[in-house]
Amino acid sequence: MGNPTATLEREGLTAMNAPGPQLDEADQPRAAMIKFTHPSGSRPLEGYTIKRGVGRGGFGEVYFATSDAGKEVALKLIRRNLEVELRGVSQCLNLKHPNLIALYDIRTDSLGDQWVVMEYVSGESLEDVIERNPQGMPVDEALRWMRGMCAGVAYLHDHGIVHRDLKPGNIFIDEGTVKIGDYGLAKFISCSRRSGQTESVGTVHYMAPEIANGRYGREIDTYALGIILFEMLTGRVPFEGESVGEVLMKHLTAEPDLSILSQPYRGIVERALAKDPDVRLKSVGELMALLPDGGELPAGNPPAFHHTPHAGEALPVGNSRPMPNHPNEQNGRVNGYNGQDSRKARQFAQSNSAKVEEPIWKVIRDTFSRDRFHGMPPLMQAAILFALVFAGMFYWAPLLALAPFLLVTYLVYYLVWTATTKQKRQPAINSPQELVGGTATVATQGSVSGDDPMGAAEASATEKRPADPRGAPSPLRRQRSNWRERAQRLVAKKPLRVKLTELTGSMLAAAIIAACAACTVPLVFRSQPISEQWAATIWLAIVGTVGSWCVLVPAKLSEGVVEDQAPLRITYLVLGAALGAGAWFLGNALMLKIPGWRESIDVGHGLISHEMLRWPQPISSGNPPLVAYAAYFAFLLLVPRWWRQAEFTRDSRLSLWTAFVCAGWAWLLHAFWWFPQPMGMMTAITISLATQFSSPWMRPSQRRELSQSPINSYDRQESYRRT
Amino acid sequence: MNCSTRALASFNEEDTVPGKQPPNRALLWIDAVGGYLVCLDERIVIGQPSPNETVAVPILADLSRRHAVVHRDGGTYVLEPLHTTRVDGREIRGPYILADNQLIQLGDGVRLRFRKPHALSATARLTLESHHKTQPSSDAILLMADSCVLGPHRHCHVPCRYWPRDIIIYRQDSQLFCRADEPLRIGGGTPTPRAEVRPGDRVEGEAISFTWEAL
Known part of the structure; x- marks a missing residue:
């Protein structure tokens, strides 16, 4: 097998140097927040009517369209400005294999954009299936996918083509047949070298280490298949990381932890993920032979397995079986599910x-x-x-x-x-x-x-998966591109000086809002003497102000920088205790008699706080002890995710629901660490309102702008708008 | 057609008479999500597509031209078999009240999952679980009552996994409206949180876009 790609320079279309957690946003098909240039009903290409956008493939938008006669096709738009070289695609255009998405034609529209007309696959992608099975899919299902993929890739290799961009998002199932997409493009499309940057094609999670040296042999597909097999069985990729660089570094140096796989899969993945391409499994056929039941080749299938291995292909070492060659197999299955299997699989999915x-x-x-x-x-x-x-x-x-x-x-x-x-x-x-x-x-x-x-796959269920940064709710396997993440990246880029300026403004605003909120005290405690009302008002205004500062300062300084909850929570714990101590001193200074303190002291009797501290009963002073204050405020700040109320990317500027939740926590807390209510709840609400009102917020119009701007151009701009 | 199915066929003569006015349907093309066949009538016929007459839900399969009728009465859906029809594996011979998550089998191979996901809306969804396709092809069939919810949650009629929030399409005085918590640009107009949707209109929000195509 010749390897014409070895001489081709690879330069990328995906931004590999992007910081932050987004690893492959331009590559994510079906990701959120995709803007499609062509609306439903438009006809950019003569003879085809676009129905809807499907997703964003490796090289542009993909649409579902119908021809004038009613043939359903997928149209992939390749922009003129990518300076696409399509010189090799004719070779791919006439490939025929049941496990490859058929390419029908390449057309040019009136604007000079290239369109690849191809088979429309209505089924779900392997990525969807993996996401649906976060702890790994059933082994036989994974094997069916694996066999289909291997057959398709082996066919490509047999025709001198390296896929280079194998990933679950590129692999589909349609009427029970595994279909590989994006094959011609990854190999033949490249940009001019004008930009001076050499970037790689492909998605980092599936990228073989030798790509760093510009080596693009067939072995990179074997490597990617090994990663995909691991991912199918466990629900996650072997090398995870917060940034592109981290993942690439792990590909280069880290040994994958395969202990959660059982044999023979551990051995297969281990050999497929060998760092040195010369040590790795030599061919996809070899990989396939190692699969259990690998010899059972579907009928009517790949010529790739009927050709003899050529000189370059050393025979497998170790315990592998000979190359499969079972032309007599007549089970009527085409590389994947037969009809019944697919139905069962779907039923299975449905019942789940x-x-x-x-x-x-x-x-x-x-x-x-x-x-x-x-x-x-x-x-x-x-x-x-x-x-x-x-x-x-x-x-x-x-x-x-x-x-x-x-x-x-x-x-x-x-x-x-x-x-x-x-x-x-x-x-x-x-x-x-x-x-x-x-x-x-x-x-x-x-x-x-x-x-x-x-059992192995299930065992992996207990293994802790990496926590999502800052507890953002994300059921997804990988972070996806959306305006929120992009906005967070922008925030992370803010210089410290700007952050501090913003923070000062917020703190000033918070003081005003807390003061306003504290004015509700006289309304709530009408029955108290005027002097006590005043004392409580001033106390609440000051504690609310300082409390919101305690929330704002760590939240703002860490926004987009710290990606872990623990340091923030510890900071809040400490700040809360300090706030509580301050509040106690303030209360004493104001000679505050917190309303409701004496009346409800009996309620607290028998609570943990009382048992532990053996508070004197009855308490002579009008103010609870210092330790009660400090601990209450520390717990108050520790548990709710206060920093989210200060986030630039929160859903709405003011969420009453959030304030209510904070108040609810303040109330719940006093059930085991007693503090006079409703004072505790009012403090929590004041802090919450002051924080939310005062911290900058990304307006919907800005979000729209952000989500509509081209993915990389916006990130390159160091500028951002202040609210 | 065997004897028993012939008997079934005669039980609702009205539905087997051709030449009625065409069903009120639309296609909802949601970018990055899918295409949905929306049936707006209370009574929809499921059958094989034929050039002479249009049934509301034509399925390219070995079915009769008018195979079964689904009729919405208030919040309940009644399945009226015209030919061999099974629900959850049992053959039904007369009107049958459908419950959420039941499996309808038409003829030998067509399997439709009936879902009524939202507790507060009468709209239901039929999803083909067999490999058959509707004509024109769609990912699911929506039997739309007054409102239809598109969004990321399980109880949405159209599950849109990556959407940030729900969008509601609803009917009022035979007009269709669209409502969301974010401003929507409908048919290229100025963004509003609520606006009328006319056939052919494209609706665009912050992170979503779809098109309502009348059939």
């Missing part, structure tokens, strides 16, 4: 995703979900919160008494419901084991005996 839900809980959840709440007009939100707070303040005792009763009733109901409903349900395929059983011919023939790959 659509469980029968308990109706009462469903109604409650749907009614009170945060999104519904956010959808209401602000006045309504305020009214609801007000009602809840008041109900909590005045009726908390009966409500608290009612809660266990309701809980027990619901529990009994739930048990009855489960017992009756679950039996009525039709037997669905619920466990991967059943699936395995149904497709026993595929998976269990051969060398799986004694091994428990499923």
